[in-house]
Amino acid sequence: MSQQAVLQAKAPKASESTIYKILIIIGLCHLLNDAIQAVVPAMFPILEKSMGLSFTQLGIIAFSLNMVSSVMQPVVGMVTDKKPMPYALPIGLTFTLFGILGLGFASSFAMIVLSVLFIGLGSAVFHPEGSRVAYMAAGSRRGLAQSIYQVGGNTGQALAPVITALILVPLGQIGASWFTIVAALAVILLVYIANWYKQRLIARPNLGKKKSISVGKKEGLSKEVKKTLSLILLLIFARTWYSSGITNFYTFFAIKEYALTIKESQVFLFAFLLSGAVGTFFGGPLADRFGKKNIISFSMLATVPFSILIPYVPPTIAFIFLILTGFILMTSFSVTVVYAQELVPGKIGTMSGLTVGLAFGMGAIGSVGLGYIADLIGLQTMITWLGVLPLLGLIAFALPTDQKVWEWNNPK
Template sequence: MQAAVKTTSIPAQTVYRILFAISLGHFLNDSMQAVVPALFPILEKSMNLNYTQIGWIAFALNMTSSVMQPMFGYYADKKPSPFLLPVGMFLSMLGMIGLAFSPNFYFILLSVLFIGFGSAIFHPEGARVAYMAAGAKRGLAQSIYQVGGNTGNAMAPLYTAFIFVSLGQFGAIWFTALAGGAIVVLLYVSTWYKQQLAFGRQSKKTKSAAKATGTLNRSIKLAIVLLVFITFARSWYSAGISNYYQFYLIDHYGLTIKNAQFYIFIFMIAGVLGTFFGGPLADRFGKRNIIFVSMLGSAPLTVLLPHVPLGWVIPLFFVIGFIMSTSFSVTVVYAQELMPGKVGMVSGLIVGFAFGMGAIGAVALGKLADLYSLRFIMILCSMLPILGVLTWLLPSDQKVREWNENT
């Protein structure tokens, strides 16, 4: 079966209770992922880690949580497994327990792998649930789903400031309660998901469509490769900000660990707002246009950021975070429309693999920071959004619709 999502009964109406439930699950899942970078300033001091070791921790998390997603997505397209959602969350719970009690760098890496695998299992199935519950409002549905995850990631600086500065590494144990709550929510979602699979019926038309989408033409393949590369560039910028900018604030501006977190939070919460508004903006102005503007529109500001006084950081951070994130959910929907029969795999490819390339970026940037300076990698990262000019080589929304009509 080439396209399992096509064999399910997608509701004619948008099922908001399921969308909000899977968004909550996404929030709780990514909140636990956010614990890892939130602990970086604490672990740097308590375990005397260098920037390269911090980069390896980020690498372990992102390589498992992100790069493994296309594999799980491919499996989910062929054999949907609703109850993998709570199973993935249980693995993340084990990782949280390990993180709280890890005595050294290597145990931290092992614990992070559990969190990463749990997240890799969750995301493709979560994207499929959002697709199934969307009805005709796929852009809005994907925005609701992605806002949950982005909000969870945005909590990392607050966790550092209000939990880990006072409780230290052991504070991670409290996040097992989040995992327990997430398992309950995902059991509810999985039950609905299973019902949709049970009631699904495959018509001859659907079979034909699934067969047609089994083979991709050269133009679609090139578009996917280009989309992944653009997302890759954005993920490197995000890796530089989320993993290292807090150290830049401390080193360059003399902020405390706690105060630096509020600046990172501004960037991330602006990203949540950008993600939410990106879907409606794409419906009005086109998906490719929003992807283009989100990169090139933020580029002048990212180039300026490393050189401004501290008082300018917050307003610049807010505008950069908002503009750059308007294409977050839009990119996923655009990719799903390029490959409509492979929702799980393509969602894992864009949200997982492409963003997960930030894992490699985290290690590379950490090594460069040790060799040169934090300022050097901030200036290097600031140039990455300029690569967004390549977006104009992507096919227009109209061209993608024509491809779909002809398959």
């Protein structure tokens, strides 16, 4: 019997059916939430012209958005692991609603930062609990369920260039306020999800609370688990810094190097983000079949040839390479979440908050750092060096196999 067959035999029973209706709705809510977040970097070219902001100031805005989400997500996850809070989902999106409304009417740099803090807080509440809903509805297909959930978010992020071209360029900053309608729709859908979540907890109060040998009350996390978790977080660091660099600054590179308009440059960014969303969807099912470690390793290292060459090739080839890079790199997005959740069973919200939240946090630090580097040594040089970050994917070979992780938490 193959290793994957053994793992499938040890997976949750097939009788635990996958609830696709809930997965699709929570995935749609993830799309709406992250589409609103995507408005912030989408506004960068608008704000850079209208307010005369520097790359460093744009990085600070991204930092404010992402760092609040990063810091708060693991905290929310730890709290809700102890006491699940179904109605935190619509409440969190209400914070986002007020934030996006403020962003549309902000008249100063300080007001923009305050508004994005509200958006970040709403995201921090949504993501751990949204991931828990996906876990609860997954049945035996955790990789697929997490992919459906995460692809919603990545699709929402991919809408940023479309938002810029169709809404923000014609309407300007005030166009952001139209997304209060999107936030209101998400709140309504999340009230439905919260009601299902509450009933699910009543019917199966111990769902997702399996105890693990790796996380006992006295021992805490074992050395092996701590080391593995550190490796996963380092891989997320590399992946997110690269994505952050492309998302926040590649449009400026394309405008300068290829003499594109703002609208034309958004097509390149849209190609990268949309292919990343597609990669996110396929990553989970591929991991269910070929193993999580294998997909994580592949996603990082297979990206390298394209990421290094992107700054040196003509625009048409760069467009193609951005599509390939986005797809390959993001196949590991949902996989790292599931890997961490299975590494430390019973801590669904904490691991989701740590992996997804850390991704936002690393993006926040990366935005400020890369913005400063671009101001210091030039945008082209920064984009050139950005391409080597996926080489850190070599450390994926040091991850334990899926079989080994299962054995740690299920000793004979």
